[in-house]
Amino acid sequence: xxxxxxxxxxxxxxxxxxxxxxxxxxxxxxxxxxxxxxxxxxxxxxxxxxxxxxxxxxxxxxxxxxxxxxxxxxxxxxxxxxxxxxxxxxxxxxxxxxxxxxxxxxxxxxxxxxxxxxxxxxxxxxxxxxxxxxxxxxxxxxxxxxxxxxxxxxxxxxxxxxxxxxxxxxxxxxxxxxxxxxxxxxxxxxxxxxxxxxxxxxxxxxxxxxxxxxxxxxxxxxxxxxxxxxxxxxxxxxxxxxxxxxxxxxxxxxxxxxxxxxxxxxxxxxxxxxxxxxxxxxxxxxxxxxxxxxxxxxxxxxxxxxxxxxxxxxxxxxxxxxxxxxxxxxxxxxxxxxxxxxxxxxxxxxxxxxxxxxxxxxxxxxxxxxxxxxxxxxxxxxxxxxxxxxxxxxxxxxxxxxxxxxxxxxxxxxxxxxxxxxxxxxxxxxxxxxxxxxxxxxxxxxxxx
Amino acid sequence: xxxxxxxxxxxxxxxxxxxxxxxxxxxxxxxxxxxxxxxxxxxxxxxxxxxxxxxxxxxxxxxxxxxxxxxxxxxxxxxxxxxxxxxxxxxxxxxxxxxxxxxxxxxxxxxxxxxxxxxxxxxxxxxxxxxxxxxxxxxxxxxxxxxxxxxxxxxxxxxxxxxxxxxxxxxxxxxxxxxxxxxxxxxxxxxxxxxxxxxxxxxxxxxxxxxxxxxxxxxxxxxxxxxxxxxxxxxxxxxxxxxxxxxxxxxxxxxxxxxxxxxxxxxxxxxxxxxxxxxxxxxxxxxxxxxxxxxxxxxxxxxxxxxxxxxxxxxxxxxxxxxxxxxxxxxxxxxxxxxxxxxxxxxxxxxxxxxxxxxxxxxxxxxxxxxxxxxxxxxxxxxxxxxxxxxxxxxxxxxxxxxxxxxxxxxxxxxxxxxxxxxxxxxxxxxxxxxxxxxxxxxxxxxxx
Numbered sequence: 001x002x003x004x005x006x007x008x009x010x011x012x013x014x015x016x017x018x019x020x021x022x023x024x025x026x027x028x029x030x031x032x033x034x035x036x037x038x039x040x041x042x043x044x045x046x047x048x049x050x051x052x053x054x055x056x057x058x059x060x061x062x063x064x065x066x067x068x069x070x071x072x073x074x075x076x077x078x079x080x081x082x083x084x085x086x087x088x089x090x091x092x093x094x095x096x097x098x099x100x101x102x103x104x105x106x107x108x109x110x111x112x113x114x115x116x117x118x119x120x121x122x123x124x125x126x127x128x129x130x131x132x133x134x135x136x137x138x139x140x141x142x143x144x145x146x147x148x149x150x151x152x153x154x155x156x157x158x159x160x161x162x163x164x165x166x167x168x169x170x171x172x173x174x175x176x177x178x179x180x181x182x183x184x185x186x187x188x189x190x191x192x193x194x195x196x197x198x199x200x201x202x203x204x205x206x207x208x209x210x211x212x213x214x215x216x217x218x219x220x221x222x223x224x225x226x227x228x229x230x231x232x233x234x235x236x237x238x239x240x241x242x243x244x245x246x247x248x249x250x251x252x253x254x255x256x257x258x259x260x261x262x263x264x265x266x267x268x269x270x271x272x273x274x275x276x277x278x279x280x281x282x283x284x285x286x287x288x289x290x291x292x293x294x295x296x297x298x299x300x301x302x303x304x305x306x307x308x309x310x311x312x313x314x315x316x317x318x319x320x321x322x323x324x325x326x327x328x329x330x331x332x333x334x335x336x337x338x339x340x341x342x343x344x345x346x347x348x349x350x351x352x353x354x355x356x357x358x359x360x361x362x363x364x365x366x367x368x369x370x371x372x373x374x375x376x377x378x379x380x381x382x383x384x385x386x387x388x389x390x391x392x393x394x395x396x397x398x399x400x401x402x403x404x405x406x407x408x409x410x411x412x413x414x415x416x417x418x419x420x421x422x423x424x425x426x427x428x429x430x431x432x433x434x435x436x437x438x439x440x441x442x443x444x445x446x447x448x449x
Numbered sequence: 450x451x452x453x454x455x456x457x458x459x460x461x462x463x464x465x466x467x468x469x470x471x472x473x474x475x476x477x478x479x480x481x482x483x484x485x486x487x488x489x490x491x492x493x494x495x496x497x498x499x500x501x502x503x504x505x506x507x508x509x510x511x512x513x514x515x516x517x518x519x520x521x522x523x524x525x526x527x528x529x530x531x532x533x534x535x536x537x538x539x540x541x542x543x544x545x546x547x548x549x550x551x552x553x554x555x556x557x558x559x560x561x562x563x564x565x566x567x568x569x570x571x572x573x574x575x576x577x578x579x580x581x582x583x584x585x586x587x588x589x590x591x592x593x594x595x596x597x598x599x600x601x602x603x604x605x606x607x608x609x610x611x612x613x614x615x616x617x618x619x620x621x622x623x624x625x626x627x628x629x630x631x632x633x634x635x636x637x638x639x640x641x642x643x644x645x646x647x648x649x650x651x652x653x654x655x656x657x658x659x660x661x662x663x664x665x666x667x668x669x670x671x672x673x674x675x676x677x678x679x680x681x682x683x684x685x686x687x688x689x690x691x692x693x694x695x696x697x698x699x700x701x702x703x704x705x706x707x708x709x710x711x712x713x714x715x716x717x718x719x720x721x722x723x724x725x726x727x728x729x730x731x732x733x734x735x736x737x738x739x740x741x742x743x744x745x746x747x748x749x750x751x752x753x754x755x756x757x758x759x760x761x762x763x764x765x766x767x768x769x770x771x772x773x774x775x776x777x778x779x780x781x782x783x784x785x786x787x788x789x790x791x792x793x794x795x796x797x798x799x800x801x802x803x804x805x806x807x808x809x810x811x812x813x814x815x816x817x818x819x820x821x822x823x824x825x826x827x828x829x830x831x832x833x834x835x836x837x838x839x840x841x842x843x844x845x846x847x848x849x850x851x852x853x854x855x856x857x858x859x860x861x862x863x864x865x866x867x868x869x870x871x872x873x874x875x876x877x878x879x880x881x882x883x884x885x886x887x888x889x890x891x892x893x894x895x896x897x898x
Contacts, residue, residue: 105554112761197757199652206643206655229760233784308646311678312561335682336867340803347796354789418785 008033013077013166013220020076023068027076027120031060034078034122038164046139047149047159049083050090051123059120072118073227079114080159080168083124084131084152085211086200087111094202095127095136095152097320098313108200110169110211110228117227122165125155128379130313131176131204132306133324135377141184143407147372150180151379153214157184160214167215167224173204173302175368175385177212178412181397182367183380185408185440188214189221189424192417193392195230205305207343208298208389218428221396225420236422239361241275241429247282247360249414252291253383258370260403261384267401268364268411268434275433282363285356288349297342298386303332304339350391357393357416362426367410371403388412394420396427400438408440457482462526462615462669469525472517476525476569480509483527483571487613495588496598496608498532499539500572508569521567522676528563529608529617532573533580533601534660535649536560543651544576544585544601546769547762557649559618559660559677566676571614574604577828579762580625580653581755582773584826590633592856596821599629600828602663606633609663616664616673622653622751624817624834626661627861630846631816632829634857634889637663638670638873641866642841644679654754656792657747657838667877670845674869685871688810690724690878696731696809698863701740702832707819709852710833716850717813717860717883724882731812734805737798746791747835752781753788799840806842806865811875816859820852837861843869845876849887857889 008016008030019025035053042048056078063076086092086104093099107115115121126137131152139154141147142162149158153170157180160168170177172190181188190212198211215221248269250257257265272279289297306328313321314329321329357363366384373380388395394417397410411434415423457465457479468474484502491497505527512525535541535553542548556564564570575586580601588603590596591611598607602619606629609617619626621639630637639661647660664670697718699706706714721728738746755777762770763778770778806812815833822829837844843866846859862879864872 103554105552107761109758109761113764116761116764194655194754194757197652197760198655199758199761203646203648206647229757233786305643308643308678309558309648311646312556312558312565312648315562315565337682340866344796344800347793347800351793351796417789 009037009163011166012217013215014217014223016166017075017077027060027063028057030076031056031078031120034165041162041164044140044145045142045158045162046137047125047155047162047164049093049124049126049137049155056120056122063118063120072116074114074223075118077119077167078122078165079119080122080125080156080165081111082153082156082168082170083127084171084202085111085169087121087124089121090124092124095129095131095133096313098317104200106200109197111200113228114224125159125168127155128152129322129325130202130310131171131173132328133322134379136322138376140376141372141407143185144372147374147407148183148376148379150183150368150372152176153180154379156214157181157186160216161186167213167220169211169213171201172210172212172385172389173208174389175382177214178385178395178397178410179368179380179382181214181399182408182410183372185399185410186214186216186397187218187221187399188212188397189225189420190389190395191225191230191420192394195418195420196228203309205302205309207301207305208386210389218396218424218431222424225424230420232419232421236425238425239429241277241433244277244361244426244429246272246277246279247357247363248279249282249284249363249365251365251384251387252284252294255291256369256381256383257366260370260409261366261368264401264409264411265366267438271433271437272430277433285352288352289345294387297346298390300334300338300342301346301390303328304334307332346390353391354393354416357414362423363414365412365414367397367412371405371407371409384412388414392417394423396423398427398430398434399440400434402438402440458486458612460615461666462664463666463672465615466524466526476509476512477506479525480505480527480569483614490611490613493589493594494591494607494611495586496574496604496611496613498542498573498575498586498604505569505571512567512569521565523563523672524567526568526616527571527614528568529571529574529605529614530560531602531605531617531619532576533620533651534560534618536570536573538570539573541573544578544580544582545762547766553649555649558646560649562677563673574608574617576604577601578771578774579651579759580620580622581777582771583828585771587825589825590821590856592634593821596823596856597632597825597828599632599817599821601625602629603828605663606630606635609665610635616662616669618660618662620650621659621661621834621838622657623838624831626663627834627844627846627859628817628829628831630663630848631857631859632821634848634859635663635665635846636667636670636848637661637846638674638869639838639844640674640679640869641843644867644869645677652758654751654758656750656754657835659838667845667873667880671873674873679869681868681870685874687874688878690726690882693726693810693875693878695721695726695728696806696812697728698731698733698812698814700814700833700836701733701743704740705818705830705832706815709819709858710815710817713850713858713860714815716887720882720886721879726882734801737801738794743836746795747839749783749787749791750795750839752777753783756781795839802840803842803865806863811872812863814861814863816846816861820854820856820858833861837863841866843872845872847876847879847883848889849883851889
């Protein structure tokens, strides 16, 4: 039994739930092990912005009191929650000086659903100011304290990568889930847009804002997806590796790829082909925008929506907004006509790309430009992520490879809208060729299929 | 001076603000007059679900204490707030048994902006369960207590129509602003989608959910629009009546129009032409969906999004959901493929219709099928509204005509996305031919241009 040989904190969520179900461990015992780990490590990692150990243990004991036959499917599963996602029992401060001590009255939609299923809402993880800023909280990459874990879901990614909790919640408007998952070497799912209601997470750009989550196994992503009612039209069938057909898509952003990502894409092709999987390099369709236009369109939609979303904060007290927020609200200019045209063009591209993706088992694309950058002030670029967010397509980060500095480099698996469960099955099948044959390993514990 | 000859409660917001600015009346005095009116009338109208007169007066006195040179542009303007829009100082119950006594921690985006501009947030107005149900709160039409004021912004429409407050806030997913405005004989603006952030209003269908407001004059709509930063690319110029070009659009839903609406559209054409305005009857473009397809597409998008939005309530305690909510969550079925196709098709129609509307000063279309129906259990149909909501186009209801039973019948003025200010200028110019020459008059007070 894993629990007898490895520390409890290294278990995946699915492994821990199995032990809880067998009464081999109590929720309190499990939570205590995680709290110990956090106590040891968080002075370095700084993943948490709010964590009350006494309250965690009180909740854990209450869960232990629930009779076995009344327990939910996530009974006792510790969940970290990004601090732009509302929790009714913990402050939610959006990484903003304006909201210090703010205590929401309701859980977000996702937190409410997970809590109702028995999850132990553990604490709040760090984020950047309103997820807009790209620096700030001082969270470090668990694999190198001199590097960023990536923004803006920095705390949620670092907490899972460093074994503080098995799973955590995040949001992605550009690349705020998939990029930190890549930088910290863990799995993550950004589901299809609106497959999970974003209610109760701070709005930034409603066309892009997407809820998602981090884990150290595909099975844990599956577990949360099932409870959150993420369903395909048809129950996905397991596809044998030899029947898979993968599109390798470097995307128009490829000139931004660094050596680590270039090498990772090459290694992926080799590993997949060695496993008998058909891989075809596929260009963006010729009627799609080029890189410059795509970036411009995304920026116009996202920034103009953000100006509406944050008008209230600007009017409340602009002196409490940081420089990136001020620049967004005061300096960014675009016309409504540009925005309307950008939105209509983007709708067209969304349809084209979703249609194209239906021809393949999945698309493989970069999750980030390279390894996590050195330093904590630059939390990396969303350049390889924003398009999939805007196309509303589900994305799984697979922590496959290692860069020149020994840091993880993930790859994105992408499918068409509302094929999330299919995508998870593909990811599960590709763990063997990509992760187990890839170069990346965490120092402690093991990622499970 | 109006205040010396007519009761204070009959003033429009703009008129009241002028008196407040001149110190001809205090906020407390004005609020007291409204509270008296409500005390007299609300036992019949039942527009309010939460109203604390002592708290209103306390806020009013605090506003009166603010030095003249520190007062905001809406200083002392009483605003009613639909009970699906969060208020940090008043319960917000979403018309739902699940949220009895629920007290939000934050104002909605719009409430925060209006409050920061000096508005007096007066109380919460009735709505139907989560705005999804089409019966429930027992609010009556101020012009006939045996008729509905229309849903789901019933309380906000009735409160303004009955002179309880000069302006009020609502939301529209199908026709929940424009229809009640038509039924109660007042003006309303449903702005361009997302021109005002919907943050802090309960989500129903994110593709359709739109914030808007009610008033008894176009100037009051303008006042709120300005404070909420609703702006066109170009400052609108006043167009002389003889240079206007209006598209009369009966829409594919025309077979649902009753005698009152048929007559109102005819009368509108005559009145406009008599004023020298060019009017052209315009069909929906041939490449748009027919009525049945349009209704089906709208239903698929709206209902499937709603199933995600309300999953949390279903999981929390489905026994506290009413029959319409249960039917939505348990019985409605569509595939993701249907939803994706519907969304993509709707995006195309949105672009076509917005492009078409740019050829005209405005489109005139029905606001409702007919006068407000008799009885309180059927709050009317959104059949003439949902398409404009989904096309994301701004709509003003103009309370122009009277039906066979002496009840008001409004017409919708529609423009393309982000031409809200232009639309308000057109509405202002058309008050003379449409409202002053139309048949509808409220018993008390007068609507002002």
